[in-house]
Amino acid sequence: MYRLRRALTSVIAASALFAVAACSTSANTENGTGSGTSLTFLTFETPALTAKFWDDSITDALKSVPDTKINKIVSPNTDRNAYAKQLQASGQFPDILSSINPKDFIEANLLTPFDKAWLEENFLLPGANNIKGSTYIPPTNSQILPMVFYNKDVFAKNNITVPKTWAEFMTVVGKLKAAGVTPIELAGAEPWSASMPLVGLMSAHVLGKRPTWVADRYAGAAKFTDADVVAAVTKQRDLIQAGAFGKGALGVNYADANKQFLDGKSGMYLMGSWFIGQIKPEQAASFGSFLLPTEDGSLVVPFNVGGTTAVSAKAPDVAKATAFAKAWSLSPNNLRTLIETDGAFPMMKKLKLEDFGAKVTPVFTEAYTYVTSENTKVSSVGWVNNDDAMPPGVADLFYALSQQLFTNGDVKAQLAALDAAWDKAAGK
């Protein structure tokens, strides 16, 4: 027993040592000078938005807010909302937060709105992120999600043209399948990326005809089990049954899906416009994009006006935090990085695309015309940051539904479960 105890002690000691070692690194850093206000800034890092990007952007914004220090807090993953909630639960809600979905936080009076005059002065769609009449994240840039990216070489090789209607789209799927090419790439391993076909179908086929659908759902005047929603969601089942997605699509992660599509292993890829940032200039001639077709061929743009910095209503100096947030949001350098690496479409009133000096591909400029043109723009279901945002937790269930449809053909029952979850989350 002595040896056993000794071994166990060693095991526990080693584990404790590694645990301490694992906890000893901290990504948090401090920028700024002087002995003035110290503010915390919640950020997140991706391959495109690196630590250097955040540090440089903070330094840049601080030039407009002297005598302020910024303590950068890095979210452990890209789910900034969940991390902000954890910080709030432990009494450490950040003073400034990047790219959060503000709806949950507003209901708890945790965020302070931006003044309307500043929004009107600086942004093309000043009210695009409005929640109950106020804006909590500046509408600096926008996304279309999903877009249908397609491989021009694969299309040309199989004599396929860009489909205009849903029937033509299904024909393209059939032709690609017959040619031995995976018709649609799907990053099915993660719910958010697996959701793209469903988001596209709901946005184009339901909100395209009834743009107020989400507001109606909140009011109880619309349901997921309504015939138009069932018909739209059934289209994803049709795609699955037609073999549109790869056999192991639910095991493919975002990075692998990107690679497979860019390597020409699939014909189309439904993804947010941020995917444009993944297409290298030397590849750009082979790729294009179109919008998910509707039954009658009418053009519907599933649109999301993204945001940058939200400000805590409990910040030690709300005025300074707001000044920093405004400076960060208006910085052309920051937006240039987002345009180049994240395919962000700028929505600034005083700056045109060329003013940013960003190097973009024809795929970007082609897609950007959907943003600048007059057309039917609807909320991208499950993704927007305004009044059309879903109740807490429902967006995740909606994303997961896209995965469930691969194994469960009872569309109506699954939509009824979503209705029940919505009512519960919305407190009805």
Added chain:
Amino acid sequence: MPSARTASRRRPLGLAPFLWVALLLYVAFLVYPVLNSLWTSFTDKNPLRAESSFVGFDNYTEMLTDERLRASLLFTVVVVVVVTLIANAIGLGFALLLNRQSVGYRVMRTLIFIPQVLSGVIVAIIWRSILTENGLLNAVLQRIGVTSAPVSWLGSTEMATLSLCAVVSWITIAFATVVYSASLRSVPPSLYEAAKMDGAGAVSRFRNVTFPMIAPGTTITVVLCLITTFKLYDVIAVLTGGGPANTTQSTAYYLIQLAFTNNLFGYSSAVAMLLLALTAGIAYLVTNVLRKREARL
């Protein structure tokens, strides 16, 4: 030299501060959080709001009709049973194979322990890169001609569950191997010699000497496997994200979702209490059963 009376007076005084510190730490970091969580489970607390209301047993009654909770419990039990069986069987096997006293075997025992000291997140990241569609495993299988198309290791409920069990077992086997190795070295060699003299073969020696004599090690390994697997979160979060379609959500994973995605602190605390009761109850039962076996030694 102090008298016996002085010594008896000093001993408790000397130990008392350490006992108080230990007790204080125990209360601060275990008893208080558990009691706080228990209290929260009777409220409608939201992580975003300071105020909450007492809702009695509402959260507990809600659990009765929560299908996602039921699914997560079933999934957790499946993983716990599979991992505990695999970890103990293979851990014991490795321990028997490595039960030698040379430097080489000692090095191998250390190497086998590595997965246990790595963070679950790191292990999951490594395995995710191996199990992904374009990962190492599929590349090897395709290269040696076992399969022509890549296998979707994480793309269906069955395969994702299997993959998850394999990865968690890989971590737990390391721990089981070390505990069983230590247990095996505590078996008196004279027992084997006596068994040999009685004509017992290798299988008979294992069944009648080794297996009963390592009973304390079995108790520790089985109970700790049960407890650690019941609260499994990190590996799932990285490897499958609870998917596909929420089918690989453990109860621990589900309660974190409830708290920080659905903003249901009160309800997630009730689920945490259920998980605590289940884990403690099952661990207690299993410990009692295995202790009886130890008592027969």
